[in-house]
Amino acid sequence: MKKPLFTGSAVALVTPFKGDKIDYEKLGELIDYxxxxxxxxxVVCATTGEAPTIPNEDHLATLKFAAEYAAxxxxxIAGTGSNDTHHAVMFSEYAEKVGCDGLLLVTPYYNKATQxxxxxxxxxxxxxxxxxxxxxxxxxxxxxxxxxxxxxKLDEIPNIIGVKEATGSLxxxxxxxxxxxxxxxxxxxxxxxxMMSLGGKGVISVIANILPDETHDVCQKFLDGDTYGARAxxxxxxxxxxxxxxxxxxxxxxxxxxxxxxxxxEVRLPLCSMEEENLEKLKQAMKNxxxxx
Numbered sequence: 001m002k003k004p005l006f007t008g009s010a011v012a013l014v015t016p017f018k019g020d021k022i023d024y025e026k027l028g029e030l031i032d033y034x035x036x037x038x039x040x041x042x043v044v045c046a047t048t049g050e051a052p053t054i055p056n057e058d059h060l061a062t063l064k065f066a067a068e069y070a071a072x073x074x075x076x077i078a079g080t081g082s083n084d085t086h087h088a089v090m091f092s093e094y095a096e097k098v099g100c101d102g103l104l105l106v107t108p109y110y111n112k113a114t115q116x117x118x119x120x121x122x123x124x125x126x127x128x129x130x131x132x133x134x135x136x137x138x139x140x141x142x143x144x145x146x147x148x149x150x151x152x153k154l155d156e157i158p159n160i161i162g163v164k165e166a167t168g169s170l171x172x173x174x175x176x177x178x179x180x181x182x183x184x185x186x187x188x189x190x191x192x193x194x195m196m197s198l199g200g201k202g203v204i205s206v207i208a209n210i211l212p213d214e215t216h217d218v219c220q221k222f223l224d225g226d227t228y229g230a231r232a233x234x235x236x237x238x239x240x241x242x243x244x245x246x247x248x249x250x251x252x253x254x255x256x257x258x259x260x261x262x263x264x265x266e267v268r269l270p271l272c273s274m275e276e277e278n279l280e281k282l283k284q285a286m287k288n289x290x291x292x293x
Contacts, residue, residue: 002161004183005102005132006075007201007223008040009215011208012048014254015062017265022058026264028069035074038216039208042066046079046104047141048206048250053268060094067099081106081136085121092129102132104164104204109142115150126157133159134204138166138187148175155180164204165195174198189215189241193234196222206253207241210260210291236289243285246278255279256286259293 011034016026034042044066045051045059054062063078070076078095080103082088092103107113108121126133135154139145145167146154154160165173166187177184177199186195186203196202196219208215214233221230244252250267255274257264266273274282286293 001199002181002183003132004201005077005134005161006041008219009038009202009208009212010041010043010075010077010185010204011039011212011215012043012046012204012206014209014250014257014264015045015049015051015054016263017268019265022054022062023265024062024065026262027062027065030262030264031066031070031074034208034212035070037212039074039212040202040216040219041075041077041101042070043077043079043104043204044100046081046106046136046204047138048209048253049079050250050268050271051079053271059091063091063095063100064098067095067101075101077102077104077134079104079106080125081108083108083111085124088121088125089128092125092131096129096131100131102134103129104134104136106136106138107142107144107146109144112144115147118144118146119150119153122154122160123157126159130159132161134162134164134183134185135160136164136166136187138164140167148172148179151176151180151182155182162201170194170198173200189244190238192218193222193230206249207237207244209253210256210262211237211240240285240289243282246281247274252278252282256282259283259286260291261293 016023066076078100080091080095137146162183164185164187184200186192189207192203202219205215218230218234
């Protein structure tokens with residue numbers, strides 16, 4: 001296995017907005033919060049961070065702020081994926097320049113690249129930076145999936161070190177673990193433990209935005225060999241995990257954070273506020289977990 005960029009829980013951090021601007025003061029507060037509550041890494045400007053609706057200059061400014069604000073206190077992973085290879089290269093080079101610790105590269109969306117195109121896309125980025133790269137395989141959002149044969153070829157590139165596997169397929173996760181040296185991270189909160197049982201080293205998590213200690217503990221207990229302890233923490237989270245995906249991410253997690261007083265602002269269109277029925281289900285799941293708001 002290649003050297004992990006992190007082990008444990010990396011939070012897929014929301015991007016806080018104040019009106020039509022990014023709230024950098026709040027972003028700093030969130031980074032501090034995760035440092036204080038056992039989170040092992042922060043992922044900035046990815047899916048949960050609403051990267052598709054953040055203009056280029058704001059995206060780059062957010063990466064720079066996070067890298068400089070964290071200042072070696074926590075691993076910062078920059079979301080620099082794109083459906084345009086030139087764009088992904090440019091953002092990745094910038095992330096390295098400003099001091100980010102690693103990159104998360106989603107499969108190109110909408111274009112629906114061939115497997116050859118996927119390989120060439122990721123290779124083009126890897127050739128231009130020295131930072132460790134985690135591939136992000138989430139065909140449910142991008143319409144494009146990395147095959148096991150392509151994973152094998154990408155594994156030959158030294159600084160492609162891992163994959164955020166978010167297909168939900170434990171069969172594919174098992175193949176990645178069996179046939180490559182890539183570090184396996186769960187991309188879905190509802191399969192953290194099954195993924196780690198196959199050799200995964202942690203999760204890039206949505207629920208960690210509101211349960212950072214617990215998400216870290218699930219992973220760390222498992223890594224320490226306390227499988228029963230890990231299972232107990234994980235199973236208590238299951239209802240809330242599912243409630244956070246009643247609507248497309250990050251609508252429910254931002255809603256939950258605002259209910260809890262984090263004041264991270266609204267989601268940007270075309271995302272919108274939750275349907276009332278789903279909102280009530282989310283609130284009930286939060287109450288059942290024991291969260292007070």
